[in-house]
Amino acid sequence: MANLNRRQFLQTLGLASAAGATLTFSQLSKAANARPHVVVVGGGFAGATAAKYLRYWSNAIDVTLVEGNATYYSPILSNLVLNNQRNLGQLSFNYNTLAQKYGVKVIQEWADSINAPNQSITLRNGAVLNYDRLIVAPGIQFMDVQGLDSNKIPHAWQAGAQTTLLQQQIAAMPAGGTFVMTIPAAPYRCPPGPYERACVVADWLRTNKPGSKVVVLDANPAITVEPTIFGNAFAQYGVQYVPNATLQSVDSDQKIAYTSAGEFKASVLNVIPPQRAGDLVTKSGLANVGGGRWAGVNPLSYESTAVPNIHILGDSQGTGQPKAGHIANAEAKVCADAILRLLAGQQPYAAPVTNSACYSPISSDTASWLTAVYAYDLASGTMKLVPESFGAAAAPSNKYYNRMFDWTTNLFNDTFA
Template sequence: MSSLNRRQFLQSLGLASAATAAIAFPGIITAATTRPHVVVIGGGFAGATAAKYLRYWSSAVDVTLVEPNATYYSPILSNLVLNNQRNLGQISFNYNTLASKYGIKVVNDWVDAINAPNQTVNLRSGTTLAYDRLIIAPGIQFMDVPGLDSNKVPHAWKAGAQTTLLQQQLAAMPAGGTFVMTIPAAPYRCPPGPYERACVVADWLRTNKPGSKVVVLDANASIIVEPAIFGAAFTEYGVQYVPNAALQGVDSDAKIAHSSAGDFKADVLNVIPPQSAGSIVLQSGLANVGGRWAGVNPLSYESTAVPNIHIIGDSQGTGQPKAGHIANAEAKVCADAILRLLSGGQPYAAPVTNSACYSPISATTASWLTAVYAYDQASGTMKVVPESFGAAAAPSAKYYSRMFDWTTNLFNDTFA
């Protein structure tokens, strides 16, 4: 059934109004005989939330979530694995609740290709899935850095085995050694994340590897977020911060970073490469923002290049930060819009999203940063609400504790 016929069909069943009601009263829609199908690619903060809320708000839609991994490791809090405050098990999630509680069909597979005219996706296993609406939430992929071998020089910017590798390298580093890390030019995943990592590692080295040194090579001209807080911590910990240090190449065996500010030799080298939208976005012709990110209408996150395809999370190119909290918010806006569209309606005209990042500064203190974004009708973009912008005045133990309240809420809202 084509989407137009399906829409007419749903309208004939009165589901246009029912879907609206379901947003206020989750789960009240009864199943139609022929049902729209939404396929979601990627089970991170964006994709898992979208899949969950589509089904939480409507039982009239079938949802299939395609994700290759049975376990998702959260990048959020993963820096705390490096200083042994958390282990990977504490930041790992599966998709069992999404399947059992919300009736989402979870398929452990990789999407190799999208056939937009036919509205189908091809899975690596050989299966083809048809969709009425497609949500793509593949996060980021790393761009090439000459000489970089991530098995020797970890990025640890996608959590899991890479996090463990970096943690093990730090544990094996001799006292008095040098840890060098590189930060790509913005935009990249989690603006405060690299500065947070430098602080957490430097604090840990002070106690565990006395006499060690931390060097931060930043391709940006200055610390791009919370400069006062990170700058003060760098001074306290003796971090050597090098701005305008664009990475040009890596000797992965000798652990040397070649940068526009010179060559830096490390005992442990951590290169966070420049990033783009996930590969499926680029190969499907959806990366129409600088050839790197997906242009979308922020009312629905529908692609500005191809109809019926929505892109959320780190891959989207609205200018909102590439972060998990706001990915969760974008997912709800997108799910709501899709339910309205499938019912013959229009997306909500004034969506609001928000972003929050807690950054551990040591093993006992954290800072935070938050902002609200609202749809600006004149420009058709999401803009920061100036008075919403907030940041910690100083890192504290209270904020460190609140960080775990915040993550518990975010993790539950996404996976439970």
């Protein structure tokens, strides 16, 4: 590529003839020495989508996806494993299509550290990967809760073995027992998810374990989303909802949650701990907003506001957009487009729009939904909710339950297929 001129280079990136594109000679010579290399850490809804779309939109760059697990289990729909409407196999994905159809190089390994000045990362096996641009999308990390042993008290907030453990505990619960769950203060992964779980479990218990009770201990002052839908369902199922119940500690053997609203003994205890950005973000100096829990980024490109050439996506980012898979997929496309433009010496698209959508099962055959659009606000440099875009189901229904699977099929395909 040494003899490429600027126009030829832009053409190879598939971005030629964009008026006003400016490529400096240093950028051109760096890029001309080798194909630009983008490394993506984390193959969830954010990272897998970014890796796929970078290659879908350009044959002129190399993309490496570093993911610690061979199989990804979708947290979306995983509450339906608890009431036996889905099994984990139906929620599992691998990275073969990304590799074979899109030419993403997939490395199954954990990324250990980032050397930002050298533009390289080191994997757990000692391998070093150089990058022109790095995308970090490791999801969430749970914060410590005194006394909590997740092998005994599952969170089931990352899907997989934890989901199976919670499902088995609920299945083994005695009739007349008490299912207690805790919800951390916002922001946390999937705003409606905990309330959805309480509904699904309460619905299942009332037919399968008569006389059982569900107690929801919420660190928030009120139900954070869809309060009417969830409030009505709680009333219908007899769920005891306790607001302002901040978790202080757990007795993992006795299954007791100690909170600011008192202590609660459970037959099955489900603690969803407070969350922060994934470890790679926090230990690399990228978590610079939200009290050091999340990564500050420029929402035009998702490039870190702390360290250049590193982009953070999905639940780890701190733009104020919800921590959810549908919008993580949208953020990933904004980021992939911006990286291709930046590699070609252009500026990112100036008016990105993202969309969030959540379907929440309320029983084994009804669901509600919630959606919102976010648009870039030039004055503040942030993504802002477009008020007129906000929509929510008036009431749960079987029609929405069936549409939920159409929606997830689309999202899963757009991410992994």
